[in-house]
Amino acid sequence: MDRACITEALAGADALVLRVDYPRDQFAIDGVSTRLSLPGAGMLNAFQALCAPVDQPKLTVLAREGRSDIRLRLIDPQNVVRFVRLVGTHKGGVWQGLILPAGTGPGAGLARIEAEHALHQGLKDGEMTAFYQPLIRLSDESLAGFEALARWYHPDQGLLGPDDFFSLAKDLGLLGTMGEAVRARAMKDMAAWTASGHDGLYLAVNVSGWELTQRGFAEQLSALVVGAGLKRGQIKVEITETEVMRHADAAMGAIATLRRHGVLVLLDDFGTGYSSLARLSRFGVDGLKIDQYFIRAMASDEGARTIVQSVLTLAQDMGLSVVAEGVEERDIALRLRDMGCTYAQGFYYDGALNPEAASTVLSAGRAGRYHAHQA
Ligand code: C2E
Ligand code: MG
Ligand code: MG
Numbered sequence: 001m002d003r004a005c006i007t008e009a010l011a012g013a014d015a016l017v018l019r020v021d022y023p024r025d026q027f028a029i030d031g032v033s034t035r036l037s038l039p040g041a042g043m044l045n046a047f048q049a050l051c052a053p054v055d056q057p058k059l060t061v062l063a064r065e066g067r068s069d070i071r072l073r074l075i076d077p078q079n080v081v082r083f084v085r086l087v088g089t090h091k092g093g094v095w096q097g098l099i100l101p102a103g104t105g106p107g108a109g110l111a112r113i114e115a116e117h118a119l120h121q122g123l124k125d126g127e128m129t130a131f132y133q134p135l136i137r138l139s140d141e142s143l144a145g146f147e148a149l150a151r152w153y154h155p156d157q158g159l160l161g162p163d164d165f166f167s168l169a170k171d172l173g174l175l176g177t178m179g180e181a182v183r184a185r186a187m188k189d190m191a192a193w194t195a196s197g198h199d200g201l202y203l204a205v206n207v208s209g210w211e212l213t214q215r216g217f218a219e220q221l222s223a224l225v226v227g228a229g230l231k232r233g234q235i236k237v238e239i240t241e242t243e244v245m246r247h248a249d250a251a252m253g254a255i256a257t258l259r260r261h262g263v264l265v266l267l268d269d270f271g272t273g274y275s276s277l278a279r280l281s282r283f284g285v286d287g288l289k290i291d292q293y294f295i296r297a298m299a300s301d302e303g304a305r306t307i308v309q310s311v312l313t314l315a316q317d318m319g320l321s322v323v324a325e326g327v328e329e330r331d332i333a334l335r336l337r338d339m340g341c342t343y344a345q346g347f348y349y350d351g352a353l354n355p356e357a358a359s360t361v362l363s364a365g366r367a368g369r370y371h372a373h374q375a
Contacts, residue, residue, distance in 0.1 A: 118154065119168055123177050127153045130186040131352035134361060134370065135204065135323065136344050138337035142371040143361060145202035147238070147345065148186035149352045150178060161352075175208045182206075183221070187228035187235075189355050194230065198362055199375045204236045204266065209243030213250040222261035232262030236286070239265065241273035244283060255283055266323070271307065277314045288315055292326025295346070299332060312340050 122128060132146035152160040169178045183205045190203045211217055225235050237258060244251045244267060255265050264286040271291045290311055297304035308324075315322045324336045327346030336344055349370050353361065365372040 115168055116172055118156075119152075119165060119172065119174065122152060122154065123174065123181060126181075127155070128178055128181040129153065130182045130189065131354055132186075132189075132358040133345055133352045134350045134358075134366075135202070136333075136349050136370050138333065138341055138344050140371065140374075141333075141369075143201075143365060143373040144343060145204065145236075146186075146190075146358060147204040148182055148206070150182045150206075151352070170208075176211050176214065179205075179207060179211055183224065187224060187230060189358070190234070191228045191230055193359065193362060194234075197375065198373050201362070201373055201375075202234050202236060203230075204238050206238045206268065209239065209247045209251065212237075212239055212243070212254045213247045218254055218257035218261055218263070221258065222263055225263065233264065236264040236266050238268040238289065240268045241270050241280070244280075245273050252283055255285060259284065259286070266321075269325075271311065277311065277318070281318055285320065287321035287323065289323040289325050289345075290341075292346075295324050295326045295332060295336075296328065298335065299329065305335075308336075308341075309339055316340060 129151055130148040131151045133149055134143050135145045135147060136142070137144040150162050152165055154160050157164075166175075169175050186203055186205055190201070193201060207217075207221075221235075221237070222232060225232050239251070239255075244255075258265055266287045266289055267280065267283075267285050268289050269291045270288040271294050288311065290308060294304050294308050294311075298308060312322055321342050323343040323345055324332075324341050325345050327333050327336070327344040327348050329348055333344050333346075333348060350361065350366060361370075362373050
């Protein structure tokens with residue numbers, strides 16, 4: 001008998017991994033992964049019932065009463081992901097309905113399911129956290145603030161950065177949950193630093209285009225800031241230029257609401273989205289972060305230097321603050337300062353630091369690189 005796995009996401013429930021026998025058109029449960037996280041025993045019964053033979057007209061389901069539209073994900077022995085839909089009604093403990101094929105899906109079978117499960121679980125268990133990359137004021141090379149960057153302490157794989165889990169979080173609709181976890185942690189740390197005398201420090205947090213355009217996002221973020229005991233002006237939200245342009249109309253409204261609530265807004269990775277500064281002025285942002293690509297290219301490319309200079313001049317005319325990202329050499333930092341750039345961020349100064357290391361540089365700076373924060 002061939003082996004297969006069934007995974008299931010009931011509307012709003014956790015992803016499940018059930019190991020089943022899969023003879024032709026039948027499902028029957030043979031064992032359950034020990035790492036299952038189930039909202040309740042009733043749910044498990046529901047799945048066992050769902051895995052009754054397909055040709056049986058009546059399936060007993062203990063899920064909530066009413067109409068149900070459930071997608072089951074099957075992984076066949078060749079590791080191909082297939083979906084079936086169970087559409088029907090559940091009434092008086094009996095589920096009646098149809099089992100429909102629902103196509104094949106992306107993902108590399110079990111490994112993918114395990115990664116998904118680990119991310120769901122990791123978010124619940126508080127494994128998602130914030131690291132802090134120093135933002136340096138170029139005029140005196142002092143610490144001005146931090147950008148909070150998502151990091152995941154994976155139980156088996158150690159510390160992971162956004163490149164390792166972002167697309168998974170996006171596919172699973174977890175960008176919001178992930179972003180919230182990072183921002184909540186960052187605001188808590190920021191409140192502790194402020195309470196220890198570091199007034200005037202600023203915190204930049206990243207927000208995805210999807211989050212930005214969710215109803216009530218600006219109000220929730222602003223409530224989080226106040227709840228953490230921070231001043232609203234201390235928080236700068238970073239949204240990539242590309243994301244802003246992708247959701248142009250909705251983004252414009254959301255940016256205006258954030259700023260009405262006293263939260264500052266920066267365009268991240270500026271220069272990669274092919275939009276002109278004049279066009280962006282309509283969005284009413286507070287500042288720009290010039291993408292690392294242009295900053296790194298400055299060392300060898302006259303064209304990149306000209307682009308950076310013209311962005312700086314225009315930004316000054318428009319009253320926008322500018323952060324140069326990806327500063328890896330002292331020469332570039334000094335040149336940017338002379339060109340009128342306010343802030344820099346990059347490996348020359350520091351990478352992303354864990355909260356303890358961030359506390360240390362806050363008071364001590366980094367010898368030979370930058371000074372401690374000046375309140
Ligand atoms: P970003 O916001 O542009 O953040 C800067 C990224 O560049 C960080 O990568 C940082 O570690 C890296 N970096 C900084 N200085 C240098 C340098 O001098 N050289 C080089 N080569 N790289 C440098 P990281 O942490 O991997 O983050 C990648 C992106 O993921 C971020 O780009 C941001 O767009 C996104 N991200 C991070 N945390 C969050 C979050 O909590 N929510 C959302 N929505 N996005 C996040
Ligand atoms: Mg950023
Ligand atoms: Mg950036």
